[in-house]
Amino acid sequence: xxxxxxxxxxxxxxxxxxxxxxxxxxxxxxxxxxxxxxxxxxxxxxxxxxxxxxxxxxxxxxxxxxxxxxxxxxxxxxxxxxxxxxxxxxxxxxxxxxxxxxxxxxxxxxxxxxxxxxxxxxxxxxxxxxxxxxxxxxxxxxxxxxxxxxxxxxxxxxxxxxxxxxxxxxxxxxxxxxxxxxxxxxxxxxxxxxxxxxxxxxxxxxxxxxxxxxxxxxxxxxxxxxxxxxxxxxxxxxxxxxxxxxxxxxxxxxxxxxxxxxxxxxxxxxxxxxxxxxxxxxxxxxxxxxxxxxxxxxxxxxxxxxxxxxxxxxxxxxxxxxxxxxxxxxxxxxxxxxxxxxxxxxxxxxxx
Numbered sequence: 001x002x003x004x005x006x007x008x009x010x011x012x013x014x015x016x017x018x019x020x021x022x023x024x025x026x027x028x029x030x031x032x033x034x035x036x037x038x039x040x041x042x043x044x045x046x047x048x049x050x051x052x053x054x055x056x057x058x059x060x061x062x063x064x065x066x067x068x069x070x071x072x073x074x075x076x077x078x079x080x081x082x083x084x085x086x087x088x089x090x091x092x093x094x095x096x097x098x099x100x101x102x103x104x105x106x107x108x109x110x111x112x113x114x115x116x117x118x119x120x121x122x123x124x125x126x127x128x129x130x131x132x133x134x135x136x137x138x139x140x141x142x143x144x145x146x147x148x149x150x151x152x153x154x155x156x157x158x159x160x161x162x163x164x165x166x167x168x169x170x171x172x173x174x175x176x177x178x179x180x181x182x183x184x185x186x187x188x189x190x191x192x193x194x195x196x197x198x199x200x201x202x203x204x205x206x207x208x209x210x211x212x213x214x215x216x217x218x219x220x221x222x223x224x225x226x227x228x229x230x231x232x233x234x235x236x237x238x239x240x241x242x243x244x245x246x247x248x249x250x251x252x253x254x255x256x257x258x259x260x261x262x263x264x265x266x267x268x269x270x271x272x273x274x275x276x277x278x279x280x281x282x283x284x285x286x287x288x289x290x291x292x293x294x295x296x297x298x299x300x301x302x303x304x305x306x307x308x309x310x311x312x313x314x315x316x317x318x319x320x321x322x323x324x325x326x327x328x329x330x331x332x333x334x335x336x337x338x339x340x341x342x343x344x345x346x347x348x349x350x351x352x
Contacts, residue, residue: 008033008047015096017045017129043110045129052098054078058299069093071301071311072153072182081150084143084174086134087157089116090126094153102143105130106267136213139170148176155184156309159271162212164204165292172294172316181295181314188274190232190308195242196222198279199272201286207272208292215270217258223270224254232308277302277310278334285327294318296326302334 013032014021020035029035036045055073060066066074076083078099085092086104089112094101105112109130116122132142140147152171161167171181188196207216215223228245260266275283277300287293295314303310312330317323 008036012097013040013045013047016047018096018131019129020045052095054098068184068309068311072155072184074299074313076151076180076182082148084149084152086152086154087160088128090123090128091155092128093155102147102149103128103131104134104139104142106135107133138173140173143174147174149174149179150176151180151182153182156186158183158185159273159275160269162215162272163207163210164199164273165208165287166211168293168295175316177316179316180298183312183314184309185275185280185312186271186309187303187307188276188279190230190235190303192227192230192248193271193274194228194230194235194240195226195245196271196274198276199274199283201283204273204283204287205290214261214265214267215272217262219272220258220261220268220270221254223272224249224257225251227271233306236306278331280310280312281327281330281334285324285331288320288323288327291320293323296323297330298326300330300333 010032013036014024017032017035017040020029020032020040023029023035024032029038032040036047039045040047052069055076055078056064056066056070058074060070060074072093078094078101081099083094083099083101084104085094085101088103088105092101092103107130109127112127112130113124116124116127134142143149152175158164158167168181175181186193188194188198203219210216225247227248228242229248230240230245234240257266257268261268281297281300284293284295284297294316296317296319297312298315299311299313301311317326
């Protein structure tokens with residue numbers, strides 16, 4: 001096989017592949033280039049990392065145009081902080097060349113490459129090397145019992161987790177007291193969840209009490225039966241007639257998937273939870289009221305025109321009154337009258 005090393009960068013390769021770096025240090029391989037020529041090229045290992053400007057700092061400078069990455073990573077010192085990214089797949093928010101980042105997913109990279117082999121939206125050659133698989137074991141056990149991180153980032157992950165409360169609790173357990181959790185969350189109103197109801201407290205509590213480690217049958221059925229292809233730009237212009245949105249799946253598909261999940265343990269990747277910014281703030285306030293949430297809302301960025309997602313920064317907190325006040329603050333901010341167009345720029349909000 002022809003092995004093209006013209007785009008190979010030794011430092012990048014070792015930074016992107018810590019297992020190879022360890023093997024080089026121990027003398028198993030003379031260099032990263034040797035590993036790449038013998039094994040890495042066939043494993044689609046990353047060789048050249050994209051270096052990006054550091055994210056903007058909050059408050060964003062007047063006249064700036066923050067990217068989604070700025071909104072998620074604002075105020076993080078990537079060079080000095082230990083980070084953990086969940087579900088990075090082929091588009092990590094933080095690369096190994098930018099800082100100390102640990103990648104976690106629900107399965108290993110090889111399985112992910114096989115799953116997305118025929119998906120035109122995923123470049124399988126860029127799927128990151130997963131450092132730890134978070135499944136049946138806790139996140140703390142997954143990354144190492146003594147490991148604590150400064151930040152956790154998860155883009156379009158929270159909606160997939162089977163047990164929302166336990167997921168948040170396990171993330172809290174690996175964060176330093178000064179740490180932060182950064183979330184990018186799809187807004188139901190502009191995605192294929194258009195016809196679904198926002199998630200309610202009783203469903204969240206049901207999953208929590210069952211200690212669900214896979215999507216529950218009811219949610220598998222709902223997901224299959226109600227997802228639709230939606231033009232988010234059209235959704236921003238006004239209500240869409242549900243009758244104009246043909247189902248993605250046959251009516252029986254959800255039932256068959258749920259039966260298979262129960263009988264064989266098959267895992268069906270499902271949007272278990274559905275949010276708008278307001279429903280997110282409301283639900284998190286309700287969870288906090290039951291003493292089941294150890295996070296306050298520090299910042300949020302609501303969904304902006306013709307986009308499909310919003311962003312929330314969460315901070316570990318043990319003060320229930322502060323936690324409740326922060327989520328009430330987010331709700332209040334979202335319920336304010338829409339400002340006139342000239343002042344309706346992308347904005348940041350901080351709650352204390």
